[in-house]
Amino acid sequence: MPRFPSALLVVAASLALQAQAPGRITPAPAPSPVPLLASYPDTPAGRLMKEIKEHAELVAYVEYLTDQIGPRLTGSEQLRAAQRWAMAEMKKLGAEQVHEEAYEFGLAWSRGVDSARLLTQNGLRFRVDQQAWTPGTRGPLQGELMLVDARNLDELKAYHGQLKGKILLRSNPFDKRPPMPRRNGGDMLAFQAERDAMTQFLLEEGALAVLSMSPRKNGLSFTTSGPGRDPKKPALPSATVPQEPYKMLLRQVAAKEPVRLELNLGGAFSAKPVQATNVIGEIRGSERPDEIVVVGAHLDSWDLGTGATDNATGSSVCLEVLRAFQATGLKPKRTIRVVLFSGEEEGLLGSRAYVEAHKAELDAIQAVLVHDMGTGMVRGFDLQARENARGLMAQAIAPANDLGVRELSLRVMNSTDHAPFDRAGVPAFAAIQDPVDYFEGTHHSQMDYADHLQPDQLVQGAQAMAATAWELANMEARLPHGVVPRPARPAAEAPQTAH
Ligand SMILES: [Zn+2]
Structure with a gap:
């Protein structure tokens, strides 16, 4: 703080107080890190981003999932309610082939x-x-x-x-x-x-x-x-x-x-093992419908708060992507498939089950994009050591560069639902996001409520996911597949926990 004469400080403080509502002193909000664009280009990706910026519904999606439905532990009736709601929303948003795919989960547990x-x-x-x-x-x-x-x-x-x-x-x-x-x-x-x-x-x-x-x-x-x-x-x-x-x-x-x-x-276990499901809906590709870009997030959550930033946000981003395609009427050449996983918090069980059940079509997946680090803006994607994907991914994020989406890190991140795809040789990437108060605050704690949303950052995340998915669905080239050898983990590194 600069040094002012104390009388000046008193004047400044009283002026600041007068500017407040009576009896309330609120700190000024931190400036948003999201760049404000004067206009969006008249390209498909530009139209998707403009639509999301002007008409995003995703905060309402998060609030419904968290304030109305609540925490969504896999195996719980609340997750079932969220899945029914998500399927109904997907249908309203024009998604095709909306369905669930079941896998064996084991005993449910309730607090x-x-x-x-x-x-x-x-x-x-x-x-x-x-x-x-x-x-x-x-x-x-x-x-x-x-x-x-x-x-x-x-x-x-x-x-x-x-x-x-x-x-x-x-x-x-x-x-x-x-x-x-x-x-x-x-x-x-x-x-x-x-x-x-x-x-x-x-x-x-x-x-x-x-x-x-x-x-x-x-x-x-x-x-x-x-x-x-x-x-x-x-x-x-x-x-x-x-x-x-x-x-x-x-x-x-x-x-x-x-x-x-x-x-x-x-806490108590269920009497019998239960099945869990993943919820799926897609926008059928106009030219290469059998090739797929997966846009995913996990709908399940922990149960101390309401699972707002982990991961109603990512699930709502996926729905917002569907909404933007419906609103703009844009038809991708490849199929864009939204998958809302479950069992993520118990060890990526839903995405593992998906990879196992879809073994035969893994080669046809162009790429997988996963959003699972809360409300923070998207800065880019972790490439999972896939240097050979950098060129095409740079092309895919280019329309969102001006929104701050520029980072393509070789970092290997194994703690969310892209990881089982990656280990099966599919180019699969998690969004790199600003943490906001995720790791020190909302993540898996009792403060994970919609109160912690940063709407402009979440909207930017949906813009990034929609534009990148569009480019991946429409580019001529295919992203290279294959299992990439990893540098050995440093001895001191602790195993990562699921997001
Ligand atoms: Zn998560």
Whole structure:
């Protein structure tokens, strides 16, 4: 801040106050990063972008999906409602071949009422969120808290005989030990097997439940795919606690007086395995209908908030693309197929199932574009190390260059629904988006509401997706296919979690 004489500051402050509505001081909104175009060229891509800029419906789509339908956990009735709504919208928007494709999902899981209350010390009630696909507590249980920051089975075995009737604190943010060397050579299956053995040990020792600390600050909880949805695997009631109360519990435990907690986790599994589905609709190509550009996003979400930025936004962008084609009457040469996946949050299950079911037509896919990083503007696409796609992708995004869509990174990103296509040799790319408050805020947390939309950035994202899809559908050339060898992952890199 520049130095002003203090009297001047007072004058400036009172002038600023007078400019506000009485009694309200609101900070000025941050300037939008989206370039404002004076006009759009009279080309098909230009007409699509102009239509979206002037008449976009996608904020209304997001608000319906989130404010009216709500969170959309795969296997839930709410996701089914969202899928029925999306199919009806697709039909209204002129899409053809609107249908669902089913795959086996396993047991569904639904959240109940979660609560925690200290029975000793300050008696506080604090937020807990059960980890999805873990067993509930079957009513309130009471136990003494104990910090168990064992990082592998050997360290855990040192607690033999001490865990009966205990509720375990399994995160230790104050851990001063040097980081563990990478276990099992990065082998995920071996890693999982060790995790299962640790859980089995806790069960055999008589531990009651497990609490972990949210990785997010400022009271935010966080949820992600748990250790597994296989009911045959060992599992304990597990929950996430926001950082502030969690660290308080650690301080209380460190003070050596017994800390007793009442914990109630109400989540429950379905009685039987369920099927999940992907929702599909398309604009049939006028010249090469059997060649396909897939425009996709996942309609399912986590369930602490309403799944607005993860991923009602991407799903609504897909619908907006259909709307823009209908409104402009433009007919692409290749088929543009919108796929709204499910089961993304449990491990890209819907897109894996799609790739498996459509094996025979993978060669006919020109490209896959996926939008799944919230409300932020689209800057370009991750090329997944497909250097040989750069030229044609540069051509495809060219109409949107002036809107800030210029980046073609070789980065390999595996945490959303383009990844199964990519691994099967199909050129498949996730949009690079400004994070806005995604990674520190809305992503998988209880603040994922439509409140966090940046409408102009979301509109720009739909413009980018529509224009790029059009160009890919109409260019003469085909994008090269094939599995691209990857540079080995650096040893320190953690496995990515699903978006
Ligand atoms: Zn996502």
